[in-house]
Amino acid sequence: MPIYLTSAFSFSDVSDMDAIYNQETDGYIYARMAAPNADAVSEILVAADGGEKALVFASGMAAITTAVFALVSQGDHIVASRTLYGGTRDFFENDLHRFGIEVSFVDMLTEDVRERVRADTKLIYTETISNPLMEVPDLEKLSNIAHDCNALLLVDNTFATQVVAKPLSLGADAVLYSATKYLGGHSDIMGGAVVGSAGVVDKIKRFQTLYGAILGSHDCWLLARSLRTLELRARAHSENAMRVALFLENHPQVEKTFYPGLVSSPSHERAKRQFENRLYGGMLSVDLKGGERAANALLSGFKTITFLPSLAGTATTVSWPAKSSHRFYSRDERLKIGVTDGQLRFSIGLENVEDIVSEIDAALENL
């Protein structure tokens, strides 16, 4: 597909323009409203998620904030997982109250969510695999609770991808993505996406046009390129992560390994039931026995595994949630949700898995 590097589209006459505005014929007007490359990549996302419509955004946060603003109003209430990506948590905790929107944070695994919804609850919001503890909530149950009280279930499916989980088929009304991560997959674009029913996505579309966070044509083209290999990549990330998780789980320097593919994970049975293809994603975390000191030493011991605050590229990378994604939580709150001072999170890449294991093994040996 060509890259349509244009901000506006011309018309042969006014009736031509009117017909496009009135949606009587297909066509484009202005690239903040809609553009060919954005539509092309949205079509792929609709197929991948089994939705009806999709939109692509300039970042994952643009997708999340636009979707939430489109679906709630002053006086509404949101029930959200207490372990969310730091930016989402910041938006929910520190920004939405300015608009008269209240958010209750809930432990989706241990609390009875039904008891936390109210007459004014309009959204239940969660992630398919939480960061960094890799917990998996019961999406079918959450969608039943949401629909029983006329609310919508929104699911951030960034860590899982459509290859590992399809929240729409479990009852979610829309799924959200940071396309910066696995969908892009090569660490070269920022992007976001929303996929869902036509009714929900049409509501969000109006606010995408209004707030102006559509993904640019060049990045849409790169994203479409990446989606061609999403299935292959997601499988390889997952298979490699399973092997690394099994290695770490039995290592004497490791206190705990967090990965939903491990039978020892409290989320394993739910993940097995909900996930596709017996895959569990490419993300895992570890608590080291030596705590913060050991985490520091491990990072310095890596040769090719780089320390950076992102994930889902082709190469294995490591991040330190307490110091990056969760640095804005208070220490007490962070420890309460299980994100310890020395916990490291790995994004397992596409390298030969024995190379990944031997690099981690060598660094652990030197602790």
Ligand code: PLP
């Ligand atoms: N959702 C999850 C699960 C994330 O990990 C991130 C970013 O790390 C985001 C949303 C936000 O996406 P972006 O950085 O593309 O705005």
